[in-house]
Amino acid sequence: MSEAGDWARYWRERERPLEAMHAHFERHVYHRHSHDTYSFGVTEDGAQSFSCRGSRHTSAAGMVMAFNPDDPHDGHAADALGFTYRIVHIGPELVSGVLDDVTGRVSGLPLFAVPVVDDPLLAEALRDLHAALLGGAGQLRRDELLNATVAAIVRRAAASPPRATSLQGLTSRHARGTGVAGRVRELIHDRFLDDLAPEELAAVAGTSRFAVYRAFRARYGMPPSDYQRQLRLRVARRLIAAGVPLGQVAAETGFADQSHLTRWFTRYFGLTPGTYREAS
Incomplete structure (x- = not known):
């Protein structure tokens, strides 16, 4: 991190959608974003403040954060002392597989209604899993802790038992919404590399550009331009993880140059593309 006092360590598994970060932020401010994974974090020291699902929340030391895939949120230190936290990102297909293994049946996917949970047992489980991931534990130990942690989080913090939400419905790239926002979302997915004009969004939605903005933000938690950038x-x-040079990544994903990509990547994910590329 470039900000004085801020630091971040990152780890990712090469074969599966499993990543982890350990970071301390005093000045870094997350741009409003979401992940295509479940994200479970534990605050170690200090407090972080963020908005999610229309409300402000604070995670203080010992508290657990639980974000569903595509949960828009931002984040920053609650005071000048900053905060230290650990977070694990787990792909929906991996969560589903873990739950199927644990329950012995097809479980579906859980949803978490509250993004901050004060539960010391969950915090301890997350710390153990995170330490194993960043500490170089063997595959067997990582899987044992992953299974135990996911099962505990779902059992103790999910809004309801895993059922209603299917993996296909949650992760489909072209999942349809309803009405104006859904039609605009589908267009953005189809043409996310294009320089879309507001008039194009209005035309596909059959309404005014202002109505598009209001409807999209209300449904997806961010403006269409932020969603497209995300x-x-x-x-x-994905390209960086595959080893594609950063300049080529920038060109292939619609950024003006490598520095432009780096600036936005850091604002969204809390680390530079170079740090992410070297994570293991």
């Missing part, structure tokens, strides 16, 4: 950054993450 799709580009998600593709950029």
